[in-house]
Amino acid sequence: MKKIETTLESVVSDLTAFYDYKVWEFLTLNGVAIDEGTTEIQWIFSRYGAIDDVVIYYAPVKNSETVPSVVDLIPSAIISQREIVDMFGITVENSEKGLYLDEDSLSAPLATCRI
Amino acid sequence: MGRKIIDIPLGSQHISLLEPIKFRFACENEKIVDVSSDVGFVHRGIEKACTTKFAYDAVPYVVARICGLCAITHSLAYTTAAESLLEGVVTRRAKYLRMLLVELDRIHSHMLCLSHTAENAGFEAMFMRIMGDRESVMDIQERITGNRVQFDYVSIGGVNRDITTDIEKEIRKTLAFIREKTHGYLEEFTTNWSLSLKFKGVGVLTLDEAYRYNAIGPLARAAGLATDVRSETDYLPYNEIGYEMRVGEGGDIYSRNIVRLFEILNSITMCENILGGLPEGEIQTKMKGKPTGEALVRLEAPRGELMYYIRGEGKAMLSRVRIKTPTFASIPAFIEVFKGSEYADAPAILASFDPCMSCTAK
Numbered sequence: 001m002k003k004i005e006t007t008l009e010s011v012v013s014d015l016t017a018f019y020d021y022k023v024w025e026f027l028t029l030n031g032v033a034i035d036e037g038t039t040e041i042q043w044i045f046s047r048y049g050a051i052d053d054v055v056i057y058y059a060p061v062k063n064s065e066t067v068p069s070v071v072d073l074i075p076s077a078i079i080s081q082r083e084i085v086d087m088f089g090i091t092v093e094n095s096e097k098g099l100y101l102d103e104d105s106l107s108a109p110l111a112t113c114r115i
Numbered sequence: 116m117g118r119k120i121i122d123i124p125l126g127s128q129h130i131s132l133l134e135p136i137k138f139r140f141a142c143e144n145e146k147i148v149d150v151s152s153d154v155g156f157v158h159r160g161i162e163k164a165c166t167t168k169f170a171y172d173a174v175p176y177v178v179a180r181i182c183g184l185c186a187i188t189h190s191l192a193y194t195t196a197a198e199s200l201l202e203g204v205v206t207r208r209a210k211y212l213r214m215l216l217v218e219l220d221r222i223h224s225h226m227l228c229l230s231h232t233a234e235n236a237g238f239e240a241m242f243m244r245i246m247g248d249r250e251s252v253m254d255i256q257e258r259i260t261g262n263r264v265q266f267d268y269v270s271i272g273g274v275n276r277d278i279t280t281d282i283e284k285e286i287r288k289t290l291a292f293i294r295e296k297t298h299g300y301l302e303e304f305t306t307n308w309s310l311s312l313k314f315k316g317v318g319v320l321t322l323d324e325a326y327r328y329n330a331i332g333p334l335a336r337a338a339g340l341a342t343d344v345r346s347e348t349d350y351l352p353y354n355e356i357g358y359e360m361r362v363g364e365g366g367d368i369y370s371r372n373i374v375r376l377f378e379i380l381n382s383i384t385m386c387e388n389i390l391g392g393l394p395e396g397e398i399q400t401k402m403k404g405k406p407t408g409e410a411l412v413r414l415e416a417p418r419g420e421l422m423y424y425i426r427g428e429g430k431a432m433l434s435r436v437r438i439k440t441p442t443f444a445s446i447p448a449f450i451e452v453f454k455g456s457e458y459a460d461a462p463a464i465l466a467s468f469d470p471c472m473s474c475t476a477k
Contacts, residue, residue, distance in 0.1 A: 001411050025342065026329050027413075027422055028439040044424075046413065048342050051349055054411055076329040076447040079154075080439075087162075100155035100476060109163045110435075 001054045008059055012068050015043060015057060019073060023047060024055075029080035031088045033111055037063050039088050043070065043077075061090060063111065069093040087111075118143055123458060127156055131235055131462030134472035138453070138461070145457050150450045154443070158476040165436040171197055171406050171427065174436065176267050178423075181438070182474045183264040184224045187216045188416040190269040192423040193436070195350050195414070197271050200406035200427055207352075207394040209273035214351050215286075215389045216259065216268060217414070218382040222293060223252040224417035225333075225375040228469035229300065232372060235463040236313035241303065248296045251289045258282050273399035283390055290383045297383070301376045304369075314369040318464035320452050321366055328448035332419020332441050334468060337374045338366035344415035351414075356388040357381070368467040375469075405429045416441050418469050440474035 006014045019026070030042040041061050047053035061067055067090055071078045081095040089108025101107070126137035135156035141149035161181055165174050174197070175190040182189060191213055198205060230245035253263045259278055260266035268275055278286075304310055320330060325338035335342055341362050345353045361377040363370035406427030413422045419441035426435040449468050456464060 001409075021326050025331075027420075028437075028444065030424055030437045032426060032435045032437075042424075044411070044422075046347070048340075049347065051347060054413075056411075074329075075327060076444065079443065079446050083443075098155075100158040109160060 001052075001056065003056045003058055006057045006059050008061060008065060008067060011043070011057065011059055012070060012073070015070055016073055018055075018057070019045070021074075026074045026076055027054075029077060029084055031084050031090070031110065033088070034060065039063065039090060039111065041067055041084065041090070063088070063090060065091075067092040069095060120148065125461055125465070127153070129462075131465060133231065134470070136470060136472050136475075138465075140453065140458060140461065142458050145459065147453050147456050147458055147461070150453045152446055152450060154446060154472065154475050156476060157472055161477045162436050162438060166433050170431040171433050172271050174433070175270055178436075178438070179265055179267060179269075181440075181477050182471055184227065184471065185220055185416045185418070185421070185474070186265045187213075187220045187269060188414050188421055189438075190266075191217060192412050192414045192421050193425070194269050194271050196410040196412040196423045196425045197406055198402065199410045199412070200408050200425070201271070201402045201404050203272060203400055203402035205273055205400055206396045206398065208277075208396040209398045209400070210351055211356075211389050211393050212274045212278065212398065213269060214353070214356065215386055216256070216266070216274075217351075218385050218389075219252055219256055219259075221382045221417045222379050222386075223249050223256070224469075225379050226252070228417075228466070229304070229372060229375055231466045231469075232314075232368065232463065233310070235466040236310055238307075238310060241300075245300065248293065251292055255282075255286050255289045258285060270399075272402045273397070275399075277398050278393075286386065286390060290386055294380065294383050297376060297379050301373075304372050304376060311369065313460075313463055314367065314372065314467075316365075316367055316369075317460050318368045318452050318456060318467055319366045320448060324448070324451050325366065328451050329444065330448040331444060332415070332417075333371055333374045333378065334419065334445060334448060336361060337363040337370040339364050342420075344413045344420050348413055350412065353385075355392070356385045358385060368463060371467045405431060406433060409435075418442055418471060418474075419445065438477055440471070440477065442468075442470045442472070443475040445470075446475075 024045040027044040032040045043057040081092045082099040087110040127135040137153040179186040179190040226249040230242045233241035260268040322339040325340040363374045407429040409426040422439040424437035
């Protein structure tokens with residue numbers, strides 16, 4: 001598992017340079033609460049046909065910031081972007097709330113850091 | 116006159132659905148031109164529970180409750196990730212027994228999908244036949260693990276029960292029975308005119324779409340995309356037990372059925388090879404310490420790739436458990452297949468995806 005740090009400003013251009021859709025499978029978008037008010041957002045990929053070749057681009061995100069959408073590059077990312085919005089209360093460009101949680105549900109249940 | 120688009124919902128409760136999911140089809144006459152989906156009807160907060168209510172060594176039994184069909188794969192993916200953080204080594208016998216259960220899971224899960232696909236084509240008798248035969252697989256799973264579904268079989272360090280000579284005989288007998296039956300299904304699915312009419316050229320996912328929408332599992336392989344986590348990881352020694360990847364062509368319902376039927380036959384062969392080459396030794400290794408660091412594990416569940424990401428800080432409870440399930444990842448591909456299809460075909464197409472909403476909403 002190889003981790004590559006990126007930023008919200010450069011993630012789209014970094015992923016555009018990296019992602020060849022016939023070489024890499026986009027696994028999912030992941031979030032990890034790292035301290036109060038900050039979440040590490042991860043874009044996870046694996047190479048088709050290779051043994052355990054997993055690459056994770058990650059960026060620390062303040063909960064007040066907006067994460068850019070990568071759906072133009074990776075159409076299947078839309079569903080995990082919506083999940084991150086619900087679970088961490090983060091704003092992701094062009095991704096609406098309500099995939100899992102109703103309006104009266106506890107908001108952002110995974111945003112609280114346990115470290 | 117302008118185009119007239121009407122919205123037709125399918126779900127959240129519908130005769131063709133086993134679990135709640137809602138699609139809203141925008142249709143022009145009978146043709147679906149746009150689709151939206153709602154998948155979160157059975158969200159249970161399991162990721163949250165795994166980091167707030169249960170210690171890391173209890174989590175295998177929690178995640179086994181995500182899905183009744185692929186409980187083994189969930190608990191195995193989690194335990195493999197935890198074992199890598201604990202730097203423990205599992206015995207070869209335990210690994211073989213784990214593979215045996217994963218492949219038995221695949222056999223009965225594929226049988227469930229095939230039966231519902233037949234049912235959605237109006238072939239009720241075929242549905243009954245396959246579901247009846249499937250019971251024998253459930254029976255041997257019960258003999259091995261003690262449960263028909265939601266097995267508490269895999270634990271950190273190995274498995275919880277060994278098999279006896281009597282159980283091995285029963286497994287072999289059941290595998291021979293299922294092989295014979297599967298050859299019968301294969302003939303029916305390939306030669307029955309009614310099924311061909313309903314399945315050939317219907318619900319097509321092209322190879323390019325499979326790549327572009329990151330299709331996985333039988334859905335991807337039926338479209339010609341040669342991807343299977345069993346050949347892309349080395350946690351389990353699949354290369355020793357006769358694993359073969361089956362790639363289809365056409366990407367339609369028919370192709371998905373055929374891929375699943377051949378995967379059942381391959382899983383039967385693998386189970387027989389596991390029993391024939393079952394190593395001697397213990398089924399449990401004691402592992403000490405608390406998980407520290409992060410690990411990512413992928414396994415091939417019956418519906419495709421299952422991913423677990425865990426992070427531990429040396430405490431009894433983990434700080435993150437991320438579960439990416441096959442159906443969740445495939446929703447964008449499902450939507451793409453629906454576009455351009457006839458509304459009347461939607462239930463059969465949906466059944467051929469083999470969706471699992473318990474996994475998806477977790």
